[in-house]
Amino acid sequence: MKTALRGAAVGLALAAGFTFPVAAKTLVFCSEGSPENFNPQINTTGTSFDAAEPVFSNLVEFERGSTEVVPGLAESWEVSEDGKTYTFNLRKGVKFHGNQNFTPTRDFNADDVLFTFNRMWKEDHPYHNVSGGEYDYFNDMGMPDLLESVEKVDDHTVRITLKRVEAPFLANLAMAFAAVHSAEYGETMLEKGTPERVDQEPIGTGPFQFVNYQKDAVIRYRAFPEFWGEPQKIDTLVYSITPDASVRYAKLQAGECHVMPYPNPADVEAMRNDPNINLMSREGLNVGYLAFNTQKEPFTDKRVRQALNMAIDKQAIIDTVYQGAGVKAHNPLPPTIWSYNEEVEPYPYDPEKARQMLADAGYPDGFEADIWAMPVQRPYNPNAQRIAEMVQADLAKLGIKANVVSYEWGEYRKRAQAGEHLMAQLGWTGDNGDPDNFLNVLLGCDASREGGSNIAKWCYEPFDSLIQQARQITDREKRAELYREAQEIFHEEAPWFPIAHSVWFQPVRKEVVDFRISPFGRHVFEGVDIQE
Amino acid sequence: MLRFILSRSALVIPTFLGVTFLSFFLIRLVPGDPIEVRVGERGISPERLAQLRHELGLDRPLWVQFFDYIGDVLSGNLGVSVVTKTPVLQEFLALFPATIELSVCAMLFAVVLGLPAGVIAAVRRGTTVDHTVMGVSLTGYSMPIFWWALLLILLFSVNLGWTPVSGRLSVMYWVEPVTGFMLIDTLLSDEPGAFASAVRHLVLPTVVLGTIPLAVVARMTRSSMLEVLGEDYIRTARAKGLSGIRVVGLHALRNALIPVVTVIGLQVGVLLAGAILTETIFSWPGVGKWLIESINRRDYPVLQGGILLIATLVMAVNLIVDLLYGALNPRIRHGR
Numbered sequence: 068m069k070t071a072l073r074g075a076a077v078g079l080a081l082a083a084g085f086t087f088p089v090a091a092k093t094l095v096f097c098s099e100g101s102p103e104n105f106n107p108q109i110n111t112t113g114t115s116f117d118a119a120e121p122v123f124s125n126l127v128e129f130e131r132g133s134t135e136v137v138p139g140l141a142e143s144w145e146v147s148e149d150g151k152t153y154t155f156n157l158r159k160g161v162k163f164h165g166n167q168n169f170t171p172t173r174d175f176n177a178d179d180v181l182f183t184f185n186r187m188w189k190e191d192h193p194y195h196n197v198s199g200g201e202y203d204y205f206n207d208m209g210m211p212d213l214l215e216s217v218e219k220v221d222d223h224t225v226r227i228t229l230k231r232v233e234a235p236f237l238a239n240l241a242m243a244f245a246a247v248h249s250a251e252y253g254e255t256m257l258e259k260g261t262p263e264r265v266d267q268e269p270i271g272t273g274p275f276q277f278v279n280y281q282k283d284a285v286i287r288y289r290a291f292p293e294f295w296g297e298p299q300k301i302d303t304l305v306y307s308i309t310p311d312a313s314v315r316y317a318k319l320q321a322g323e324c325h326v327m328p329y330p331n332p333a334d335v336e337a338m339r340n341d342p343n344i345n346l347m348s349r350e351g352l353n354v355g356y357l358a359f360n361t362q363k364e365p366f367t368d369k370r371v372r373q374a375l376n377m378a379i380d381k382q383a384i385i386d387t388v389y390q391g392a393g394v395k396a397h398n399p400l401p402p403t404i405w406s407y408n409e410e411v412e413p414y415p416y417d418p419e420k421a422r423q424m425l426a427d428a429g430y431p432d433g434f435e436a437d438i439w440a441m442p443v444q445r446p447y448n449p450n451a452q453r454i455a456e457m458v459q460a461d462l463a464k465l466g467i468k469a470n471v472v473s474y475e476w477g478e479y480r481k482r483a484q485a486g487e488h489l490m491a492q493l494g495w496t497g498d499n500g501d502p503d504n505f506l507n508v509l510l511g512c513d514a515s516r517e518g519g520s521n522i523a524k525w526c527y528e529p530f531d532s533l534i535q536q537a538r539q540i541t542d543r544e545k546r547a548e549l550y551r552e553a554q555e556i557f558h559e560e561a562p563w564f565p566i567a568h569s570v571w572f573q574p575v576r577k578e579v580v581d582f583r584i585s586p587f588g589r590h591v592f593e594g595v596d597i598q599e
Numbered sequence: 600m601l602r603f604i605l606s607r608s609a610l611v612i613p614t615f616l617g618v619t620f621l622s623f624f625l626i627r628l629v630p631g632d633p634i635e636v637r638v639g640e641r642g643i644s645p646e647r648l649a650q651l652r653h654e655l656g657l658d659r660p661l662w663v664q665f666f667d668y669i670g671d672v673l674s675g676n677l678g679v680s681v682v683t684k685t686p687v688l689q690e691f692l693a694l695f696p697a698t699i700e701l702s703v704c705a706m707l708f709a710v711v712l713g714l715p716a717g718v719i720a721a722v723r724r725g726t727t728v729d730h731t732v733m734g735v736s737l738t739g740y741s742m743p744i745f746w747w748a749l750l751l752i753l754l755f756s757v758n759l760g761w762t763p764v765s766g767r768l769s770v771m772y773w774v775e776p777v778t779g780f781m782l783i784d785t786l787l788s789d790e791p792g793a794f795a796s797a798v799r800h801l802v803l804p805t806v807v808l809g810t811i812p813l814a815v816v817a818r819m820t821r822s823s824m825l826e827v828l829g830e831d832y833i834r835t836a837r838a839k840g841l842s843g844i845r846v847v848g849l850h851a852l853r854n855a856l857i858p859v860v861t862v863i864g865l866q867v868g869v870l871l872a873g874a875i876l877t878e879t880i881f882s883w884p885g886v887g888k889w890l891i892e893s894i895n896r897r898d899y900p901v902l903q904g905g906i907l908l909i910a911t912l913v914m915a916v917n918l919i920v921d922l923l924y925g926a927l928n929p930r931i932r933h934g935r
Contacts, residue, residue, distance in 0.1 A: 095770055100892070103682050111637055199684050201651070203637070263684070281776070282693060283884030284767060305770045309882040313749055318764040320757045477631025518645055 091302040092597050094579070096590060097315040097324035098306040101283050104198060106266035107243035108187055111203045116243045117328075117590045121275035121288050121304055122164070123246035124295070126155055126180065126225075127237055131591055132583030134352070134404065134500025136241050140175060140272065140295075141225075150232035150541050151215070155180075157223040162293040163249045164276035166268055168259070171251055175272055177219040182250035184217045184227075193257055198266045204244035208498070232539045234546055238499035243589075246271065274299050274593045283308055300580075300596035319344060319574060325597065326575045326582060328590055332392055332449065338574045345577050349584040350403050351569040354396050354505065355447035355494035357438070357458065358523040358563050363489055365436075370428040372561040376414040378421035379461045379564055387457065388450050389567055396565035398554050399505055403586055406502045406547035408554040414561075422465050433466025439483060439491035440473045446569045446588070447494035454492060454566065483522045492566070493522055500586060502550045506534045510557065523562035530556045607921060611914050615907075619672065622906040623665055626899055632657055633681040633897040655681065672907065678900030680893075687904035691886060695908075696779025697767065698878070698885030702870045704801055705809035710863065713813045717820025717859075721828060722847060732817060740814035744873055748807045748880040755803060762802050765882040769796045804881040808873050812866040819862045823855040830854075857924060864920030868913045 102118035103110045110116070128139035138144075141155035161175035186194040187202040188211060205211070213236070215228040229236060239245065252270040256262050269277050272295060275288035286306040290299035307324055309315045315327040316334050320341065330338060338346045359366040359375065366372055381395050397413040400406070425433065440455035441448065448454065455471040462469045469490070474482060483491045497504050508514055512531040514521035530553055537549040557563075573584045580596040634651045652658045656667075671678060677687040713736075720732040756764040767781050768774065772793040774784045782801070785793040827833065828851055836846045875887030882888075886905055893901035 093770070104684075206647070279773070281884065282690070283888055284882070285770060287770075287773070307766060307770055307882070308884075309765055310888065311880050311882070314752065314765050314880055314882065317749075317752050317757050321760065321764050323764055475630035477635035481635060 092300070092599075093303040093305060094301045094326070094592060094595060094597055095305045095307050095324040096592065097309040097318050097327040098286070098590075099308075099312075099315070099328050100310055101308055102280075102286070104266045105269040105277065105280075106198070106248075107246050108183075108202055108205065108248075109198055109200075109266060113588055118286055118306065119243065119246065119269060119271075120273075120589055120591060121593070122269045122273045122277050123243075123248075123271035124161075124273050125241055125245050125247060126157075127241045129241045129500065129585075129587070131594060132585060134238075134497075134586050136237050139241070140180075140247055144237075146541055150234075150539070151229045153227045153229075153236070154220070155225045155227070157225065158295060159223060161272050161295045162291075163252070163272055164270050164291055166270065166277070168261075168264065168268070169252050169255050169270060171249065171270075173251065175247070175249075176222045177225045178222075178250045179247055180225045181217055181219055182253055183245070183248050184214070186248070186253075187244070188214060188217070194253060194262060194265070197262045202244070204242065204498070208239050208242070208244075210239070232541070234538050234541050235499060235501035235503045238501045238504075242499050275304050297594065299593065301592070304592050316574070319576060322576070324576075325579050326573075326590065326592075328573075330572050330574055332390065335392070335572050338572075343577055344574050345579070347573040347575060347582070347584055349571050349573070349586070350394060350401060351446055351571045351588065352401055352403055352497040352500065352586045353447040353494060354399055354401055354568055355393075355445070355492065355566045356396065356399070356563040357454075357490055357492050357566060358483075358488075359561075360486055360489050360491070361523050361525045361562050362486065365428070365430060365434055366489065368428045369560055370424050371430065373414065374421040374424035374428065374465075375462070376561050376564050377417045377424070378465055378467075379458050380416050381564075381566065382416065384454055384457055385567060388453050389569070392449065392570050392572065393447075393567035394570060396567050397558075399509060399557055399563065399565060400502055400550075400554065401497070401505075401568045404497070404500060404502055404505070405543070406550035408551040410551075411554055411558045418461070418464055425465055425467075431466075433462075433468065435468045435470070436489040437472045438462075438469045439479070439488045440471055441476065441479055441492055442473050443476045445494055446496065446571070447567065448492060449569075451492045458490075458564075484518050484520060486517060486522070486524045488522070491522055494566075495520075496588065498587075502546075503534065503538055506550060506553055506557075507538065510562065511535075525560070525562035527556070527560055527562075530560070604918075604922070607918055611918075614910070614914060618910040619669065619903070619907060620665075622903045623668060624661075626894070626897065626902050627661065629894075629897070631897060633899065636895075636897045668903065677904035677907070680901045681898045682893075682896050682901075687900050688908075690889065690901065691905060691908055693776075693779065694884060694886045694889050697781070697883060698871070698874050698887060700780045700782065701801070701804055701808060701877070701883060701885060702867070702874055704805040705870060705873075706812060706863070706866070708805050708809035709812035709816050709866070713816030714820055714859070717817040718824055718847065718852065720817070720821040721824035724825060729821075733821070736814035736817045738814075739810045740818075742810055744807060744811075744876045745880060747810060748803070748877065751803050751807060752880075763796075763800050765800075765880070767797065767800050767883060768793065769800070772796060804877050804883055807880075808870060808877040811873060812863075812870060815862055815866060815869075816859065819859050820855065823858045824851060827851045827855045860920060860923055864917050867916045871909055871913065 098117060100114040102115040103112065104115065105119050107116055107119045125139045126141040127136050130137045140158050140161060142158045144153055144155045146153055157177060163171040163175060165171055185192045187205040189195060213229050213233055215230045218226045220226050249270045253265055256264050274291060274294045274296060276291045278287040278289055280286045285308060288304040290302050309318060312329055312331040316330060318324045319327045338344050359372050361367060385393055385395055397411055398408055438455050438458055440451035459469040459471060483493060495505060495509055508520055510521055510525060511534060512526035515524045515526040533549045533553040537546045540546055571584060575582050578598050580598050582595050585591050634648060656664060679686050680690060716732045720729040723729050752764055755762045763769065772790050774788045774790060774793055777784050777787055781797045785797045833846060833851055836850050874885060875891060878885045878887035879891060890902060890905045893905065
């Protein structure tokens with residue numbers, strides 16, 4: 068297989084019209100599906116983000132394998148006194164990729180940053196409606212309401228002014244949707260009358276340049292020799308699209324790929340014992356939880372919510388349902404995020420005390436309630452149905468009659484977000500690694516409106532004021548302080564029964580060097596090497 | 600003959616309408632539209648949901664959408680994928696050759712092995728050969744495709760390393776699609792070894808997809824042969840002293856083939872259905888995988904268009920099969 072892969076590199080080099088040294092290295096990633104397109108501004112799935120990842124750079128980026136924000140195309144930045152104005156000093160001499168339809172004539176500059184943001188932001192931008200014109204992440208992260216202006220100060224300085232102070236803003240800029248595009252490529256394609264090519268044949272400043280894509284079969288990239296960062300150790304990167312997890316594993320075993328995403332839980336043990344495979348793992352940036360609808364009886368009473376937190380055997384759920392692919396959650400934040408409060412004392416599993424508290428709250432004989440289970444497997448919850456049954460059994464001991472309810476996935480979310488449930492399971496995977504992205508999105512007052520993502524419908528002023536305050540300051544230590552306090556309030560008020568944070572498994576072949584699991588669930592090949 | 604073709608083709612119209620109607624309404628019975636499916640845990644504001652629905656025309660009454668769709672289809676417009684924003688027909692034409700290539704190979708595999716196996720089993724009726732052929736074909740018929748495929752992959756690809764696990768061509772080759780048929784494209788390209796790689800990639804999917812048709816063809820051939828071999832004219836032929844091979848090969852087989860050809864025609868539908876699973880397992884970039892994904896993403900135009908195109912093809916094949924009867928057996932020649 069080694070020779071096959073080396074041959075692959077040569078074949079690719081010939082195909083692309085380039086020659087590589089004989090020892091060209093090819094890394095094959097058995098990706099799980101076809102991307103919708105290659106522009107992370109307009110897509111929403113992890114599969115598509117992974118496909119665009121090698122091609123683009125952002126103003127600021129997440130350090131590989133971490134949620135830490137580091138300089139990218141912006142070498143440095145200053146934040147004004149009032150926290151509303153960010154001035155980015157752009158890196159000089161950064162080259163864009165080229166392809167058969169486009170050869171860049173200039174280096175990256177402020178116009179490219181403006182092109183990137185204005186496409187998503189301004190409805191009259193010539194590219195705004197290209198390829199459907201939906202900018203879900205840009206909108207979902209609240210950018211249209213947040214941005215006051217994006218201005219070019221000079222070729223290498225961009226000033227972004229916000230309408231209000233928003234501490235997570237920098238982390239948002241490191242997200243996939245803020246990938247910087249070439250304004251010149253945009254203009255060229257517009258002139259040729261094929262603007263949608265910008266989204267299908269991507270041009271960026273990233274470590275790898277796009278070579279070609281065959282739908283449902285293969286995507287090819289090659290290392291970009293003029294990349295502004297460290298030179299890449301591999302020469303070619305191939306995504307071999309393989310939708311079935313068992314088949315991906317077979318390909319990994321046979322040496323047809325080096326890295327595979329999303330293994331079957333059932334295969335994990337065998338992978339651990341396979342001498343050719345290095346099974347990496349990491350806690351995911353996510354949380355699975357059971358939310359109590361705090362606007363409906365009996366969950367308006369916090370004693371009931373606390374009682375249920377003690378009545379359910381969390382360890383049993385972790386052992387039975389997650390089987391090593393999850394850790395117990397006590398906080399709404401996953402432990403990989405800064406400001407995670409380790410001092411919060413978890414509720415013990417104590418059915419007796421729970422019974423007592425329920426009696427105190429006026430429910431000595433329990434009550435009847437529905438418990439919702441998602442119909443799909445999610446990283447933070449591999450089997451909601453099974454969890455619902457276990458919770459049902461635990462609650463039955465307190466006289467609570469819980470009926471398990473489920474809907475089709477889209478319908479489920481819609482109804483839960485509308486607050487139709489009494490108890491519903493759901494979860495969240497973080498976007499930008501900022502605590503605000505969990506605490507505000509899932510538990511803030513604004514999100515508790517009908518249709519909002521706070522499905523506990525929990526709007527608690529002392530908690531909300533802390534997290535709103537934390538949004539307003541950029542000093543990270545002070546913010547962490549506020550978030551730690553907020554987690555204590557969350558614990559006391561118990562709007563959820565937090566279930567688990569998943570553990571990601573990432574099988575790679577032994578010869579792969581320095582692959583780091585992205586906390587965001589992305590697959591990043593920058594800096595990865597193969598040791599033959 | 601012409602009258603037959605015309606009247607037979609007229610039957611296609613109600614089938615067309617039925618298929619369009621079913622594919623249009625069945626996918627809409629599945630809860631969640633393309634937008635809701637895309638939204639995820641974050642939720643969407645009711646105003647934005649309404650706006651996006653409006654853009655896709657999903658806020659109009661269903662029957663209006665349906666008749667609009669029929670109108671579009673009749674003018675040759677199958678719509679644009681909600682997900683990739685590419686015209687449905689363009690995607691279909693890019694992917695369909697892969698499905699045809701796989702299906703044709705599977706059918707050849709089934710016929711080339713199934714016909715002789717069935718004939719031999721009939722001629723050697725009641726012997727071990729017969730029992731073996733029938734036993735194996737029953738097993739093949741009952742084999743769940745998914746399990747069978749994984750079993751073959753584990754044995755031949757992972758343990759023995761004889762065949763590649765999945766895909767159409769090794770990543771070491773890049774062949775510009777000309778016809779879309781990998782076997783032809785690799786021959787046209789001047790990449791040494793690409794053709795062999797394409798063949799190696801075809802082996803396992805062909806066997807998996809061809810297994811059920813193979814079993815059906817073998818069993819059908821056997822029972823049809825048995826019936827014919829008992830006929831008076833066969834006894835006459837034997838009595839005339841014709842050689843066994845001549846009797847079986849010429850007189851019996853030709854008559855026995857009629858039901859077999861019908862079954863082969865019907866198997867085209869089965870093949871295309873099986874291709875959906877087979878393509879998913881072997882990462883085969885054909886229309887099967889494309890349709891499955893379109894269901895998951897509620898990509899209405901892709902699903903409707905894809906089903907319509909495939910249904911058209913199945914109908915066309917069955918029409919051709921009906922016409923073939925005449926060629927095989929003059930007694931069924933049409934429209935004298």
